[in-house]
Amino acid sequence: MLEKYNQAYQRYIDKITSVGSTEMVINMGPQHPSTHGVLRLELITDGEIVKDIVPHLGYLHRCFDKHAESMNYGKSIPFTDRLDYLASMNNSHSFVMGVERMLGIEDKLPKRVEYIRVLVCELNRIASHLIAIGTYGIDIGAFTPFLWCFRDREHIMNMLEWASGSRMLYNYIWVGGLFYDLPVGFEERCKDFVKYFKPKLDELDELLTNNEIFIQRTANIGVLPANVAINYGCSGPMLRASGIKWDLRRVDGYSVYPELEFEIPVGKGSMGTLGDCWDRYKVRVDEVRESLKIIEQCIDRLMSDFARLPDFDPRALVPKKVNLKSQSYYVRAENPKGELGFYFETLDKTDIPRRVKARGPSFNNLSVLPELGKGVLIADLIAILGSIDIVLGEVDR
Amino acid sequence: MIENLVKDLQQRFDATKIQFVEGTKQHTIVADASVLVEVSLYLRDSSTYYFDFLANITAVDYFPENRFAVVYHLASLPYQTQLTLRVELPVANRDADNLPEVPSVSAVWRTADWHEREAFDLMGIYFTDHPDLRRILLPDDWEGFPLRKDYQDAEYYHGIPIKGQ
Numbered sequence: 001m002l003e004k005y006n007q008a009y010q011r012y013i014d015k016i017t018s019v020g021s022t023e024m025v026i027n028m029g030p031q032h033p034s035t036h037g038v039l040r041l042e043l044i045t046d047g048e049i050v051k052d053i054v055p056h057l058g059y060l061h062r063c064f065d066k067h068a069e070s071m072n073y074g075k076s077i078p079f080t081d082r083l084d085y086l087a088s089m090n091n092s093h094s095f096v097m098g099v100e101r102m103l104g105i106e107d108k109l110p111k112r113v114e115y116i117r118v119l120v121c122e123l124n125r126i127a128s129h130l131i132a133i134g135t136y137g138i139d140i141g142a143f144t145p146f147l148w149c150f151r152d153r154e155h156i157m158n159m160l161e162w163a164s165g166s167r168m169l170y171n172y173i174w175v176g177g178l179f180y181d182l183p184v185g186f187e188e189r190c191k192d193f194v195k196y197f198k199p200k201l202d203e204l205d206e207l208l209t210n211n212e213i214f215i216q217r218t219a220n221i222g223v224l225p226a227n228v229a230i231n232y233g234c235s236g237p238m239l240r241a242s243g244i245k246w247d248l249r250r251v252d253g254y255s256v257y258p259e260l261e262f263e264i265p266v267g268k269g270s271m272g273t274l275g276d277c278w279d280r281y282k283v284r285v286d287e288v289r290e291s292l293k294i295i296e297q298c299i300d301r302l303m304s305d306f307a308r309l310p311d312f313d314p315r316a317l318v319p320k321k322v323n324l325k326s327q328s329y330y331v332r333a334e335n336p337k338g339e340l341g342f343y344f345e346t347l348d349k350t351d352i353p354r355r356v357k358a359r360g361p362s363f364n365n366l367s368v369l370p371e372l373g374k375g376v377l378i379a380d381l382i383a384i385l386g387s388i389d390i391v392l393g394e395v396d397r
Numbered sequence: 398m399i400e401n402l403v404k405d406l407q408q409r410f411d412a413t414k415i416q417f418v419e420g421t422k423q424h425t426i427v428a429d430a431s432v433l434v435e436v437s438l439y440l441r442d443s444s445t446y447y448f449d450f451l452a453n454i455t456a457v458d459y460f461p462e463n464r465f466a467v468v469y470h471l472a473s474l475p476y477q478t479q480l481t482l483r484v485e486l487p488v489a490n491r492d493a494d495n496l497p498e499v500p501s502v503s504a505v506w507r508t509a510d511w512h513e514r515e516a517f518d519l520m521g522i523y524f525t526d527h528p529d530l531r532r533i534l535l536p537d538d539w540e541g542f543p544l545r546k547d548y549q550d551a552e553y554y555h556g557i558p559i560k561g562q
Contacts, residue, residue: 233508
């Protein structure tokens with residue numbers, strides 16, 4: 001290798017080895033519970049103050065790109081479940097939409113399929129946000145919300161297991177349709193869940209949102225201005241908490257989202273500054289409420305206009321072989337964590353793509369951490385990292 | 398929008414260095430590597446386009462041709478538009494000492510920082526003027542660029558056999 005290809009590495013080594021006598025290099029992670037996975041942060045600290053952060057990724061790198069380039073599209077769907085393993089439905093929805101748009105069958109899908117997809121995606125979004133909220137509480141030192149969140153998330157997991165056969169990694173949404181129709185009685189159980197969950201969410205809200213200790217730990221901490229958020233490619237709740245109303249469900253209006261009514265919560269800075277940790281937390285709580293609204297509408301439609309028919313086949317449009325012309329396409333969709341994109345470059349006469357790249361929202365959201373975490377206390381760094389809500393499966397892919 | 402954009406860019410920069418790609422599902426422009434940073438800056442700052450959001454950078458290998466491409470996916474938050482910017486990178490050979498070079502846009506969009514590191518790490522694209530072009534996903538002492546189509550698995554990594562039986 002040429003010398004210049006290693007220059008940056010040498011600069012990094014020099015930086016770490018030349019810390020002053022009052023400074024200290026601390027490794028946070030990769031086995032640290034508050035890094036939410038195998039993320040390693042190398043901190044240069046001066047006492048309790050973080051002076052610089054060098055994130056090290058890749059401990060969970062599972063070669064998604066290479067893998068997806070060696071097999072056909074349908075076989076990659078189970079792997080997309082494992083990118084952001086807390087929101088598997090959303091991942092496969094995005095991937096599948098990309099392939100369907102390249103095939104040109106996205107308008108031909110039965111409405112029932114689309115509504116089921118949105119229903120399970122929104123259920124999964126709630127599950128993902130519940131983890132974000134619960135583990136955020138635990139980062140700050142509140143144990144009860146964590147248990148409550150996991151208790152309620154378990155109901156969603158059970159429902160999705162009923163539909164797909166798997167608790168977390170579903171492989172339920174297929175190119176051109178679904179694995180199966182919803183099991184009989186799913187809609188009613190879903191209704192029961194919404195009824196059960198609404199008061200529980202209020203309880204959770206009371207426990208954390210206006211909790212004085214929680215506000216002390218999160219308000220005015222890790223303030224992310226909107227222009228910085230955009231420049232770093234942040235998306236999802238991270239961007240919306242900075243006051244930008246940007247939700248791809250509305251912007252792109254994919255699937256049946258244009259037919260559904262829901263608000264896009266944005267940060268308002270009500271407890272401190274716009275774009276602080278509290279805002280990011282609050283946006284997630286509000287989004288759970290909006291997702292509940294969407295779920296209610298989906299169930300209504302699924303029980304009336306697009307009710308179950310005996311001869312309905314959710315696999316009717318599933319292609320035996322995905323035959324695509326040589327083309328490229330970038331698909332994006334709103335994951336619980338932000339914009340999940342897939343870039344495809346396909347080849348003629350084969351159903352194996354030339355290039356697939358996954359653009360994980362967590363990867364981009366995390367990249368702003370060195371900027372946010374400079375000059376903060378170590379304890380606040382934990383609060384900031386928790387508010388970003390990363391999933392390492394997607395950062396490292 | 399796209400016709401005006403292409404015309405505008407061709408007038409501002411060398412017309413031979415900006416090309417519009419026909420027949421794609423998403424608007425795609427091919428720019429020459431020599432004008433990439435200027436074009437990026439203009440696309441970001443101009444009030445008519447305002448592509449302030451760089452969503453993604455992908456490096457593509459066109460093996461067996463000695464050719465790579467870097468694809469930039471831009472989005473404009475105020476106008477809600479999308480644009481794909483491509484840079485074609487022909488190389489003489491595929492040696493580790495002869496990486497394709499393209500100027501870094503990490504000074505234009507900070508997102509590019511980590512995405513370019515990833516493209517360097519996995520595909521071996523060298524981004525000139527990048528502030529910190531280290532490997533990001535693989536260990537620092539990894540050899541080769543695994544996403545290249547001609548990549549051969551090493552037999553050992555630090556004495557650990559890594560080839561499947």
